[in-house]
Amino acid sequence: MDAHRRQLVSLAHPVYFSLLASVAAGIINTVWVSRLGGAAVAAVAVATSTENVLLGVALVFASGTTVLVAHARGARDPAAVRAAVRGGVALCALVAPAVAAGGLLLREPLAGLVLGGAGDTAARLATGYFAISLPGMAVFFAQQLVDGILKGAGDTRTPLRLALLANGLILLCDPVLIHRYGVRGAAASTVLCRCVALAAGLRALRRDPLVRSAARAGAAGPLPAALRRTLTTGLPMSADFTVRQGGSLVLVAIVARLGVTAVAAYSIAYKVMYVATMAFYAVRQAAAIHTAHTRGAGEDARREIGREAVLVSGTLGLAAAVLFAATGPWIMAAFGAGPEVARQGVLFLRCTGPFLLLTACFIALGGVFEGSGGAPVLLRVTVLGTTVQLPLAYALTGLGLPGVCLALALSMAVQCATVAALLRRRVPGQAGTKDLGDLPARTG
Numbered sequence: 001m002d003a004h005r006r007q008l009v010s011l012a013h014p015v016y017f018s019l020l021a022s023v024a025a026g027i028i029n030t031v032w033v034s035r036l037g038g039a040a041v042a043a044v045a046v047a048t049s050t051e052n053v054l055l056g057v058a059l060v061f062a063s064g065t066t067v068l069v070a071h072a073r074g075a076r077d078p079a080a081v082r083a084a085v086r087g088g089v090a091l092c093a094l095v096a097p098a099v100a101a102g103g104l105l106l107r108e109p110l111a112g113l114v115l116g117g118a119g120d121t122a123a124r125l126a127t128g129y130f131a132i133s134l135p136g137m138a139v140f141f142a143q144q145l146v147d148g149i150l151k152g153a154g155d156t157r158t159p160l161r162l163a164l165l166a167n168g169l170i171l172l173c174d175p176v177l178i179h180r181y182g183v184r185g186a187a188a189s190t191v192l193c194r195c196v197a198l199a200a201g202l203r204a205l206r207r208d209p210l211v212r213s214a215a216r217a218g219a220a221g222p223l224p225a226a227l228r229r230t231l232t233t234g235l236p237m238s239a240d241f242t243v244r245q246g247g248s249l250v251l252v253a254i255v256a257r258l259g260v261t262a263v264a265a266y267s268i269a270y271k272v273m274y275v276a277t278m279a280f281y282a283v284r285q286a287a288a289i290h291t292a293h294t295r296g297a298g299e300d301a302r303r304e305i306g307r308e309a310v311l312v313s314g315t316l317g318l319a320a321a322v323l324f325a326a327t328g329p330w331i332m333a334a335f336g337a338g339p340e341v342a343r344q345g346v347l348f349l350r351c352t353g354p355f356l357l358l359t360a361c362f363i364a365l366g367g368v369f370e371g372s373g374g375a376p377v378l379l380r381v382t383v384l385g386t387t388v389q390l391p392l393a394y395a396l397t398g399l400g401l402p403g404v405c406l407a408l409a410l411s412m413a414v415q416c417a418t419v420a421a422l423l424r425r426r427v428p429g430q431a432g433t434k435d436l437g438d439l440p441a442r443t444g
Contacts, residue, residue: 004290004301005308011286012279012312014160015151019278021163028167032174033186040183043111043125050110051133051140056241057099058141061091062148064234066285067370069152070292073210081214084152087226088145091234094227096141103134125183132184136191139198146201151289153210162197162204169193236375240366240382247386254393255404262401265332265344272331272349276320276356280363283313287367302368306423309364317360321353344401351405358412365419377422385415 033044065088072080103110107130111123143166147159170193177185205211248270255266287309294301324331328346369378389411396403 012282014156016282018160018163058144059238060234062144063237064230066148066152074293078217083226087230090227096138100138132187166197236379284367288371291371306368313360313364317357324349348401354409
Protein backbone atom coordinates (compact mmCIF):
# COMPACT_ATOMS: atom_id res chain seq x y z
CA MET A 1 0.00 0.00 0.00
CA ASP A 2 1.25 3.51 -0.86
CA ALA A 3 2.79 5.38 2.10
CA HIS A 4 0.37 8.30 1.71
CA ARG A 5 -2.58 5.91 1.58
CA ARG A 6 -1.43 4.12 4.73
CA GLN A 7 -1.17 7.42 6.56
CA LEU A 8 -4.59 8.58 5.35
CA VAL A 9 -6.25 5.34 6.46
CA SER A 10 -4.42 5.44 9.80
CA LEU A 11 -5.61 9.00 10.48
CA ALA A 12 -9.11 8.59 9.02
CA HIS A 13 -10.57 5.52 10.68
CA PRO A 14 -10.42 6.87 14.26
CA VAL A 15 -11.96 10.13 13.01
CA TYR A 16 -14.81 8.20 11.37
CA PHE A 17 -15.70 6.26 14.50
CA SER A 18 -15.39 9.46 16.52
CA LEU A 19 -17.96 11.11 14.23
CA LEU A 20 -20.25 8.09 14.58
CA ALA A 21 -19.90 8.24 18.35
CA SER A 22 -20.84 11.93 18.32
CA VAL A 23 -24.02 11.18 16.36
CA ALA A 24 -24.82 8.45 18.87
CA ALA A 25 -25.39 11.04 21.64
CA GLY A 26 -28.45 12.44 19.86
CA ILE A 27 -29.72 8.95 19.05
CA ILE A 28 -29.35 7.76 22.65
CA ASN A 29 -31.17 10.82 23.97
CA THR A 30 -33.99 10.37 21.46
CA VAL A 31 -34.45 6.68 22.31
CA TRP A 32 -34.89 7.35 26.02
CA VAL A 33 -36.87 10.57 25.64
CA SER A 34 -39.32 8.86 23.25
CA ARG A 35 -40.86 7.24 26.33
CA LEU A 36 -42.00 10.71 27.42
CA GLY A 37 -44.14 11.36 24.32
CA GLY A 38 -44.05 13.19 21.00
CA ALA A 39 -43.61 16.68 22.46
CA ALA A 40 -40.49 15.56 24.32
CA VAL A 41 -39.05 13.96 21.17
CA ALA A 42 -39.70 17.16 19.20
CA ALA A 43 -37.96 19.23 21.88
CA VAL A 44 -34.83 17.05 21.88
CA ALA A 45 -34.78 16.87 18.07
CA VAL A 46 -34.81 20.66 17.90
CA ALA A 47 -32.04 20.92 20.47
CA THR A 48 -29.75 18.45 18.72
CA SER A 49 -30.36 20.19 15.38
CA THR A 50 -29.40 23.50 16.99
CA GLU A 51 -26.20 21.90 18.25
CA ASN A 52 -25.37 20.77 14.71
CA VAL A 53 -25.68 24.39 13.55
CA LEU A 54 -23.47 25.59 16.41
CA LEU A 55 -20.85 23.06 15.37
CA GLY A 56 -20.23 25.40 12.46
CA VAL A 57 -19.25 28.08 14.98
CA ALA A 58 -16.90 25.66 16.74
CA LEU A 59 -15.16 24.88 13.44
CA VAL A 60 -13.75 28.41 13.36
CA PHE A 61 -11.34 27.71 16.20
CA ALA A 62 -11.29 23.86 16.18
CA SER A 63 -10.46 23.33 12.49
CA GLY A 64 -8.35 26.47 12.32
CA THR A 65 -6.25 25.23 15.21
CA THR A 66 -5.95 21.74 13.71
CA VAL A 67 -4.50 23.09 10.47
CA LEU A 68 -2.13 25.56 12.17
CA VAL A 69 -0.83 22.98 14.65
CA ALA A 70 -0.34 20.51 11.80
CA HIS A 71 1.56 23.13 9.78
CA ALA A 72 3.80 23.87 12.76
CA ARG A 73 4.36 20.16 13.40
CA GLY A 74 5.32 19.65 9.76
CA ALA A 75 7.76 22.58 10.03
CA ARG A 76 9.13 21.19 13.35
CA ASP A 77 8.54 24.59 14.96
CA PRO A 78 7.50 24.29 18.65
CA ALA A 79 7.06 28.06 18.96
CA ALA A 80 4.58 28.03 16.08
CA VAL A 81 2.73 25.13 17.74
CA ARG A 82 2.45 27.17 20.92
CA ALA A 83 1.21 30.19 18.98
CA ALA A 84 -1.41 28.05 17.22
CA VAL A 85 -2.66 26.59 20.51
CA ARG A 86 -2.76 30.02 22.16
CA GLY A 87 -4.68 31.47 19.23
CA GLY A 88 -7.25 28.65 19.36
CA VAL A 89 -7.68 28.96 23.10
CA ALA A 90 -8.09 32.73 22.91
CA LEU A 91 -10.69 32.53 20.13
CA CYS A 92 -12.60 29.78 21.94
CA ALA A 93 -12.53 31.87 25.13
CA LEU A 94 -14.17 34.74 23.25
CA VAL A 95 -16.78 32.70 21.36
CA ALA A 96 -17.89 30.11 23.93
CA PRO A 97 -19.14 32.52 26.66
CA ALA A 98 -20.96 34.63 24.06
CA VAL A 99 -22.80 31.58 22.68
CA ALA A 100 -23.53 30.19 26.15
CA ALA A 101 -24.84 33.46 27.58
CA GLY A 102 -26.68 34.46 24.42
CA GLY A 103 -28.31 31.04 24.17
CA LEU A 104 -29.46 31.17 27.78
CA LEU A 105 -31.00 34.62 27.36
CA LEU A 106 -32.68 33.77 24.04
CA ARG A 107 -33.79 30.22 24.87
CA GLU A 108 -37.54 30.98 24.84
CA PRO A 109 -37.72 32.87 21.51
CA LEU A 110 -35.34 30.32 19.96
CA ALA A 111 -37.59 27.42 20.99
CA GLY A 112 -40.64 29.24 19.64
CA LEU A 113 -38.89 30.08 16.38
CA VAL A 114 -37.68 26.60 15.52
CA LEU A 115 -40.79 24.75 16.70
CA GLY A 116 -43.29 27.11 15.08
CA GLY A 117 -46.72 25.60 15.44
CA ALA A 118 -45.58 22.35 17.03
CA GLY A 119 -47.40 23.26 20.26
CA ASP A 120 -46.86 25.04 23.55
CA THR A 121 -45.83 21.84 25.35
CA ALA A 122 -42.99 21.12 22.94
CA ALA A 123 -41.82 24.74 23.09
CA ARG A 124 -41.85 24.68 26.89
CA LEU A 125 -39.87 21.44 26.99
CA ALA A 126 -37.38 22.75 24.41
CA THR A 127 -36.92 25.91 26.48
CA GLY A 128 -36.10 23.77 29.52
CA TYR A 129 -33.65 21.71 27.51
CA PHE A 130 -32.01 24.86 26.11
CA ALA A 131 -31.62 26.28 29.62
CA ILE A 132 -29.08 23.53 30.28
CA SER A 133 -27.78 22.58 26.85
CA LEU A 134 -26.92 26.05 25.52
CA PRO A 135 -24.78 27.11 28.51
CA GLY A 136 -23.30 23.62 28.23
CA MET A 137 -22.13 24.47 24.71
CA ALA A 138 -19.10 26.04 26.39
CA VAL A 139 -18.04 22.51 27.38
CA PHE A 140 -18.77 21.22 23.86
CA PHE A 141 -16.69 24.03 22.34
CA ALA A 142 -13.78 23.36 24.68
CA GLN A 143 -13.90 19.67 23.80
CA GLN A 144 -13.86 20.51 20.08
CA LEU A 145 -10.77 22.66 20.64
CA VAL A 146 -8.98 19.89 22.55
CA ASP A 147 -9.83 17.44 19.76
CA GLY A 148 -8.59 19.95 17.18
CA ILE A 149 -5.22 20.36 18.89
CA LEU A 150 -4.74 16.61 19.22
CA LYS A 151 -5.68 16.00 15.58
CA GLY A 152 -3.25 18.68 14.44
CA ALA A 153 -0.55 16.92 16.44
CA GLY A 154 -1.32 13.75 14.47
CA ASP A 155 -3.29 12.00 17.23
CA THR A 156 -6.76 11.06 15.95
CA ARG A 157 -7.15 8.10 18.30
CA THR A 158 -7.48 10.07 21.54
CA PRO A 159 -10.48 12.12 20.25
CA LEU A 160 -12.11 8.78 19.39
CA ARG A 161 -11.53 7.49 22.91
CA LEU A 162 -12.93 10.72 24.37
CA ALA A 163 -16.07 10.46 22.19
CA LEU A 164 -16.55 6.84 23.25
CA LEU A 165 -16.08 7.83 26.89
CA ALA A 166 -18.67 10.62 26.69
CA ASN A 167 -21.25 8.52 24.87
CA GLY A 168 -20.68 5.48 27.07
CA LEU A 169 -21.40 7.64 30.11
CA ILE A 170 -24.47 9.14 28.39
CA LEU A 171 -25.75 5.61 27.79
CA LEU A 172 -25.49 4.93 31.52
CA CYS A 173 -26.74 8.29 32.81
CA ASP A 174 -29.62 8.97 30.42
CA PRO A 175 -32.13 6.47 31.84
CA VAL A 176 -31.49 7.63 35.39
CA LEU A 177 -31.59 11.39 34.79
CA ILE A 178 -34.39 11.32 32.20
CA HIS A 179 -36.54 9.19 34.53
CA ARG A 180 -35.97 11.68 37.34
CA TYR A 181 -35.95 15.04 35.52
CA GLY A 182 -37.55 14.37 32.14
CA VAL A 183 -36.24 16.32 29.13
CA ARG A 184 -34.00 18.46 31.33
CA GLY A 185 -32.38 15.24 32.51
CA ALA A 186 -31.36 14.44 28.93
CA ALA A 187 -29.63 17.82 28.64
CA ALA A 188 -27.97 17.46 32.04
CA SER A 189 -26.74 13.96 31.18
CA THR A 190 -25.11 15.16 27.95
CA VAL A 191 -23.41 18.17 29.55
CA LEU A 192 -22.15 16.28 32.62
CA CYS A 193 -20.75 13.39 30.57
CA ARG A 194 -19.03 15.82 28.24
CA CYS A 195 -17.44 17.48 31.28
CA VAL A 196 -15.87 14.15 32.22
CA ALA A 197 -14.61 13.67 28.66
CA LEU A 198 -13.23 17.22 28.60
CA ALA A 199 -11.30 16.60 31.82
CA ALA A 200 -9.83 13.45 30.31
CA GLY A 201 -9.00 15.36 27.12
CA LEU A 202 -7.17 18.10 29.00
CA ARG A 203 -5.15 15.45 30.79
CA ALA A 204 -4.27 13.80 27.45
CA LEU A 205 -3.31 17.20 26.06
CA ARG A 206 -0.84 17.82 28.89
CA ARG A 207 0.78 14.45 28.16
CA ASP A 208 1.07 14.98 24.40
CA PRO A 209 4.80 15.23 23.46
CA LEU A 210 4.26 17.95 20.84
CA VAL A 211 2.18 20.12 23.18
CA ARG A 212 4.64 19.64 26.04
CA SER A 213 7.51 20.63 23.76
CA ALA A 214 5.56 23.69 22.61
CA ALA A 215 4.84 24.74 26.20
CA ARG A 216 8.58 25.12 26.80
CA ALA A 217 9.09 27.19 23.64
CA GLY A 218 8.86 30.94 23.35
CA ALA A 219 5.67 32.38 21.86
CA ALA A 220 5.88 33.10 18.14
CA GLY A 221 4.42 36.59 18.16
CA PRO A 222 1.77 38.40 20.22
CA LEU A 223 -1.52 36.77 21.22
CA PRO A 224 -3.77 39.05 19.09
CA ALA A 225 -1.82 38.03 15.97
CA ALA A 226 -2.20 34.33 16.85
CA LEU A 227 -5.93 34.82 17.43
CA ARG A 228 -6.35 36.56 14.07
CA ARG A 229 -4.46 33.81 12.29
CA THR A 230 -6.71 31.15 13.82
CA LEU A 231 -9.78 33.15 12.82
CA THR A 232 -8.51 33.69 9.26
CA THR A 233 -7.68 29.99 8.87
CA GLY A 234 -10.84 28.58 10.44
CA LEU A 235 -13.48 31.01 9.18
CA PRO A 236 -13.60 29.70 5.57
CA MET A 237 -14.02 26.13 6.87
CA SER A 238 -16.82 27.26 9.16
CA ALA A 239 -18.47 29.21 6.35
CA ASP A 240 -18.19 26.19 4.04
CA PHE A 241 -20.03 24.05 6.61
CA THR A 242 -22.66 26.74 7.15
CA VAL A 243 -23.31 27.14 3.42
CA ARG A 244 -23.79 23.38 3.06
CA GLN A 245 -26.14 23.24 6.07
CA GLY A 246 -28.14 26.16 4.70
CA GLY A 247 -28.33 24.55 1.28
CA SER A 248 -29.59 21.32 2.85
CA LEU A 249 -32.37 23.19 4.64
CA VAL A 250 -33.47 24.90 1.43
CA LEU A 251 -33.38 21.55 -0.36
CA VAL A 252 -35.84 20.13 2.18
CA ALA A 253 -38.20 23.00 1.35
CA ILE A 254 -37.84 22.21 -2.37
CA VAL A 255 -38.57 18.51 -1.76
CA ALA A 256 -41.67 19.59 0.19
CA ARG A 257 -43.20 20.61 -3.16
CA LEU A 258 -43.51 16.87 -3.83
CA GLY A 259 -45.62 16.28 -0.73
CA VAL A 260 -45.28 15.02 2.83
CA THR A 261 -44.54 11.46 1.71
CA ALA A 262 -41.57 12.60 -0.36
CA VAL A 263 -40.23 14.68 2.54
CA ALA A 264 -40.47 11.69 4.89
CA ALA A 265 -38.73 9.40 2.38
CA TYR A 266 -36.03 11.98 1.63
CA SER A 267 -35.40 12.67 5.34
CA ILE A 268 -34.94 9.01 6.22
CA ALA A 269 -32.74 8.30 3.19
CA TYR A 270 -30.57 11.36 3.79
CA LYS A 271 -30.02 10.38 7.43
CA VAL A 272 -28.92 6.93 6.27
CA MET A 273 -26.48 8.54 3.86
CA TYR A 274 -24.74 10.22 6.81
CA VAL A 275 -23.15 6.84 7.56
CA ALA A 276 -21.33 7.17 4.23
CA THR A 277 -20.71 10.93 4.16
CA MET A 278 -19.12 10.83 7.61
CA ALA A 279 -16.57 8.40 6.18
CA PHE A 280 -15.83 10.92 3.41
CA TYR A 281 -15.35 13.67 5.97
CA ALA A 282 -13.04 11.42 7.98
CA VAL A 283 -10.86 11.05 4.87
CA ARG A 284 -11.07 14.81 4.39
CA GLN A 285 -9.78 15.49 7.90
CA ALA A 286 -7.02 12.93 7.41
CA ALA A 287 -6.04 14.52 4.09
CA ALA A 288 -5.98 17.99 5.65
CA ILE A 289 -3.77 16.84 8.52
CA HIS A 290 -1.41 14.81 6.31
CA THR A 291 -1.13 17.62 3.74
CA ALA A 292 -0.34 20.13 6.49
CA HIS A 293 2.29 17.80 7.96
CA THR A 294 3.98 17.53 4.54
CA ARG A 295 3.60 21.20 3.61
CA GLY A 296 6.66 22.34 1.70
CA ALA A 297 7.23 18.90 0.16
CA GLY A 298 6.10 20.31 -3.17
CA GLU A 299 3.36 19.93 -5.76
CA ASP A 300 4.06 16.26 -6.44
CA ALA A 301 3.46 15.28 -2.81
CA ARG A 302 0.25 17.31 -2.69
CA ARG A 303 -1.02 15.74 -5.89
CA GLU A 304 -0.15 12.27 -4.66
CA ILE A 305 -2.03 12.86 -1.41
CA GLY A 306 -4.98 14.12 -3.43
CA ARG A 307 -4.95 11.02 -5.64
CA GLU A 308 -4.78 8.66 -2.68
CA ALA A 309 -7.51 10.55 -0.81
CA VAL A 310 -9.78 10.33 -3.86
CA LEU A 311 -8.99 6.61 -4.23
CA VAL A 312 -9.81 5.85 -0.58
CA SER A 313 -12.89 8.05 -0.39
CA GLY A 314 -14.10 7.08 -3.86
CA THR A 315 -13.88 3.39 -2.97
CA LEU A 316 -15.99 4.07 0.13
CA GLY A 317 -18.49 6.02 -1.98
CA LEU A 318 -18.82 3.23 -4.52
CA ALA A 319 -19.26 0.63 -1.78
CA ALA A 320 -21.93 2.78 -0.10
CA ALA A 321 -23.80 3.24 -3.38
CA VAL A 322 -23.89 -0.52 -4.01
CA LEU A 323 -24.87 -1.25 -0.40
CA PHE A 324 -27.72 1.28 -0.35
CA ALA A 325 -29.05 0.06 -3.70
CA ALA A 326 -29.06 -3.55 -2.52
CA THR A 327 -30.40 -3.05 1.00
CA GLY A 328 -32.74 -0.09 0.43
CA PRO A 329 -35.95 -2.04 1.23
CA TRP A 330 -34.54 -3.38 4.49
CA ILE A 331 -33.22 0.06 5.48
CA MET A 332 -36.61 1.71 5.02
CA ALA A 333 -38.34 -1.17 6.84
CA ALA A 334 -35.96 -0.71 9.79
CA PHE A 335 -37.20 2.88 10.12
CA GLY A 336 -40.81 1.68 10.14
CA ALA A 337 -41.66 3.56 6.95
CA GLY A 338 -45.10 3.02 5.41
CA PRO A 339 -45.43 1.42 1.95
CA GLU A 340 -45.40 4.64 -0.10
CA VAL A 341 -42.68 6.30 1.99
CA ALA A 342 -40.62 3.11 1.73
CA ARG A 343 -41.11 2.95 -2.05
CA GLN A 344 -39.91 6.53 -2.58
CA GLY A 345 -37.09 6.14 -0.09
CA VAL A 346 -35.78 3.01 -1.81
CA LEU A 347 -36.00 4.79 -5.18
CA PHE A 348 -34.00 7.73 -3.81
CA LEU A 349 -31.32 5.48 -2.30
CA ARG A 350 -30.97 3.61 -5.60
CA CYS A 351 -30.52 6.87 -7.51
CA THR A 352 -27.84 8.33 -5.23
CA GLY A 353 -24.90 6.31 -6.61
CA PRO A 354 -23.41 9.04 -8.88
CA PHE A 355 -23.94 11.69 -6.21
CA LEU A 356 -22.24 9.59 -3.52
CA LEU A 357 -19.24 8.81 -5.73
CA LEU A 358 -18.77 12.45 -6.78
CA THR A 359 -19.31 13.68 -3.21
CA ALA A 360 -16.65 11.27 -1.96
CA CYS A 361 -14.12 12.64 -4.46
CA PHE A 362 -14.94 16.28 -3.80
CA ILE A 363 -14.84 16.01 -0.03
CA ALA A 364 -11.53 14.12 -0.15
CA LEU A 365 -9.91 16.76 -2.38
CA GLY A 366 -11.23 19.42 -0.02
CA GLY A 367 -8.91 18.07 2.67
CA VAL A 368 -5.87 18.77 0.47
CA PHE A 369 -7.05 22.35 0.02
CA GLU A 370 -7.63 22.88 3.73
CA GLY A 371 -4.27 21.37 4.68
CA SER A 372 -2.38 23.58 2.22
CA GLY A 373 -4.14 26.81 3.18
CA GLY A 374 -6.67 26.83 0.35
CA ALA A 375 -9.89 26.77 2.40
CA PRO A 376 -11.04 30.17 1.00
CA VAL A 377 -10.89 28.69 -2.51
CA LEU A 378 -12.88 25.68 -1.35
CA LEU A 379 -15.54 27.98 0.09
CA ARG A 380 -15.96 29.63 -3.31
CA VAL A 381 -16.42 26.23 -4.93
CA THR A 382 -19.02 25.27 -2.32
CA VAL A 383 -20.94 28.49 -2.93
CA LEU A 384 -20.78 27.79 -6.67
CA GLY A 385 -22.06 24.24 -6.18
CA THR A 386 -24.92 25.34 -3.92
CA THR A 387 -25.86 28.07 -6.39
CA VAL A 388 -26.09 25.43 -9.13
CA GLN A 389 -27.74 22.78 -6.98
CA LEU A 390 -30.80 24.61 -5.65
CA PRO A 391 -32.23 26.00 -8.95
CA LEU A 392 -31.56 22.64 -10.63
CA ALA A 393 -33.36 20.77 -7.86
CA TYR A 394 -36.29 23.16 -8.13
CA ALA A 395 -36.45 22.72 -11.91
CA LEU A 396 -36.16 18.93 -11.78
CA THR A 397 -38.73 18.24 -9.05
CA GLY A 398 -41.12 17.34 -11.87
CA LEU A 399 -39.16 14.06 -12.07
CA GLY A 400 -39.79 13.40 -8.38
CA LEU A 401 -36.99 12.36 -6.03
CA PRO A 402 -34.87 10.99 -8.93
CA GLY A 403 -34.86 14.57 -10.28
CA VAL A 404 -33.52 15.80 -6.95
CA CYS A 405 -30.81 13.12 -7.11
CA LEU A 406 -29.89 14.26 -10.61
CA ALA A 407 -29.58 17.87 -9.44
CA LEU A 408 -27.34 16.79 -6.54
CA ALA A 409 -25.11 14.78 -8.87
CA LEU A 410 -24.80 17.52 -11.50
CA SER A 411 -23.91 20.21 -8.96
CA MET A 412 -21.35 17.92 -7.37
CA ALA A 413 -19.84 17.20 -10.80
CA VAL A 414 -19.32 20.95 -11.26
CA GLN A 415 -17.58 21.17 -7.88
CA CYS A 416 -15.36 18.16 -8.56
CA ALA A 417 -14.27 19.53 -11.94
CA THR A 418 -13.46 22.90 -10.38
CA VAL A 419 -11.32 21.59 -7.51
CA ALA A 420 -9.51 19.15 -9.82
CA ALA A 421 -8.62 22.02 -12.15
CA LEU A 422 -7.41 24.18 -9.25
CA LEU A 423 -5.33 21.35 -7.81
CA ARG A 424 -3.50 20.97 -11.15
CA ARG A 425 -2.88 24.68 -11.48
CA ARG A 426 0.72 25.84 -11.95
CA VAL A 427 2.23 29.26 -11.54
CA PRO A 428 3.87 30.35 -14.81
CA GLY A 429 7.58 30.98 -14.65
CA GLN A 430 8.16 29.04 -11.42
CA ALA A 431 9.63 25.62 -10.96
CA GLY A 432 6.98 24.49 -8.52
CA THR A 433 3.42 25.50 -7.88
CA LYS A 434 2.01 28.27 -5.85
CA ASP A 435 0.70 27.13 -2.48
CA LEU A 436 -3.06 26.74 -2.49
CA GLY A 437 -3.24 29.28 0.28
CA ASP A 438 -2.18 31.94 -2.25
CA LEU A 439 -4.74 30.98 -4.89
CA PRO A 440 -7.66 33.23 -3.87
CA ALA A 441 -5.98 36.29 -5.36
CA ARG A 442 -5.84 34.54 -8.76
CA THR A 443 -9.21 32.83 -8.85
CA GLY A 444 -11.51 35.82 -8.86
